[in-house]
Amino acid sequence: MKIKIPPSTNQIDFKRSELPIYIKDLSEIVGIENPTIYVEIGFGNGEFLVEMAKREKSSVFIGFEISGIGIEKLRSRVRKENLKNVLCIREDGFWGLHFCFPDSSIDKIFINFPDPWPKRKHEERRITTRKKLILLHEKLKPEGKIEILTDSKNFVDYTIEQAKEIFKVKTEERKDFSITTKYMRKWLLQGRKIYSVLLEKSKNLLTPESKKYYNFEIEKLPKIKMFLERKIEKFAYKKEDLEHKVFKIEEGIFVKFFDILEGKNKILIETLISEHGYEQLFIIKVERKGEKFAVDISPFSSVIRTEGIEKLIEKLSQGQL
Numbered sequence: 147m148k149i150k151i152p153p154s155t156n157q158i159d160f161k162r163s164e165l166p167i168y169i170k171d172l173s174e175i176v177g178i179e180n181p182t183i184y185v186e187i188g189f190g191n192g193e194f195l196v197e198m199a200k201r202e203k204s205s206v207f208i209g210f211e212i213s214g215i216g217i218e219k220l221r222s223r224v225r226k227e228n229l230k231n232v233l234c235i236r237e238d239g240f241w242g243l244h245f246c247f248p249d250s251s252i253d254k255i256f257i258n259f260p261d262p263w264p265k266r267k268h269e270e271r272r273i274t275t276r277k278k279l280i281l282l283h284e285k286l287k288p289e290g291k292i293e294i295l296t297d298s299k300n301f302v303d304y305t306i307e308q309a310k311e312i313f314k315v316k317t318e319e320r321k322d323f324s325i326t327t328k329y330m331r332k333w334l335l336q337g338r339k340i341y342s343v344l345l346e347k348s349k350n351l352l353t354p355e356s357k358k359y360y361n362f363e364i365e366k367l368p369k370i371k372m373f374l375e376r377k378i379e380k381f382a383y384k385k386e387d388l389e390h391k392v393f394k395i396e397e398g399i400f401v402k403f404f405d406i407l408e409g410k411n412k413i414l415i416e417t418l419i420s421e422h423g424y425e426q427l428f429i430i431k432v433e434r435k436g437e438k439f440a441v442d443i444s445p446f447s448s449v450i451r452t453e454g455i456e457k458l459i460e461k462l463s464q465g466q467l
């Protein structure tokens with residue numbers, strides 16, 4: 147899918163529903179031919195991304211951030227500096243990389259002061275689990291790198307353990323920085339040590355066999371499908387059949403319906419889908435159109451139309467839940 151945005155609009159952020167932004171389209175969006183691609187996960191207030199983008203005008207800087215305040219802060223910095231080479235996406239970094247980038251397309255990924263999630267029960271939330279590192283590895287160019295800065299020695303040790311069979315790992319305590327970030331300044335003021343962890347793809351340790359051993363198949367992750375609405379003769383369900391109920395669509399894909407609003411010609415269904423761990427909350431709209439009913443996602447929902455959502459809409463339309 148191609149997204150056409152005139153460079154003059156200075157639009158720097160994309161809604162989920164506008165994904166994917168494939169690399170082949172990037173030159174068109176930012177007006178730079180074959181740019182070097184840098185990604186930052188969790189850019190906070192955006193100062194690192196903006197400073198880098200000012201220094202390297204012929205490269206593209208793409209940031210993922212889940213905080214809306216962070217997105218707004220980056221927006222205003224980009225406007226102030228009138229930068230055209232920064233894009234940002236309000237999305238989880240792992241899923242954002244999965245949806246937006248083809249394999250072997252990124253030069254370098256920066257992760258500055260990621261949440262360390264120190265408790266063992268939250269380990270899965272860390273950005274450097276083996277599963278996440280395998281995906282990041284796939285998205286990097288052959289000589290690509292990941293650079294992580296952190297104040298947490300435990301996080302460094304954990305990351306080395308997870309990464310050592312996938313990347314060439316270098317780690318050191320760092321004292322000099324040409325760009326600082328909010329969290330870096332905070333930890334330096336408190337006298338904490340700062341560590342860098344550099345993960346290099348150049349020594350490619352990940353083989354198809356080892357991927358199987360890690361029991362993580364990227365091919366199984368949700369795929370984007372630009373499906374159209376379903377037209378049906380009759381909607382098979384009553385409100386009480388669906389409201390506050392959970393259904394299994396297939397292995398790894400579950401759906402829960404919350405509140406349902408019924409109007410004269412329209413039913414709105416609040417829906418949560420979990421697709422191999424990727425969760426999306428949205429509204430399904432069932433609307434009478436003449437003699438038929440149309441089933442689709444409400445246009446007010448910002449969703450990535452995935453294979454799982456397509457299967458859900460199909461089953462709901464056909465009365466097969």
Ligand SMILES: C[S@@+](CC[C@H](N)C(=O)[O-])C[C@H]1O[C@@H](n2cnc3c(N)ncnc32)[C@H](O)[C@@H]1O
Nearest residue numbers: 188189190211212213238239258259327328329
């Ligand atoms: C500790 S702050 C560091 C911010 C900034 N990099 C700095 O150095 O000042 C971690 C940031 O990561 C963001 N974040 C947390 N989980 C994320 C995820 N899964 N994907 C993208 N960003 C995430 C948070 O919203 C927060 O802004």
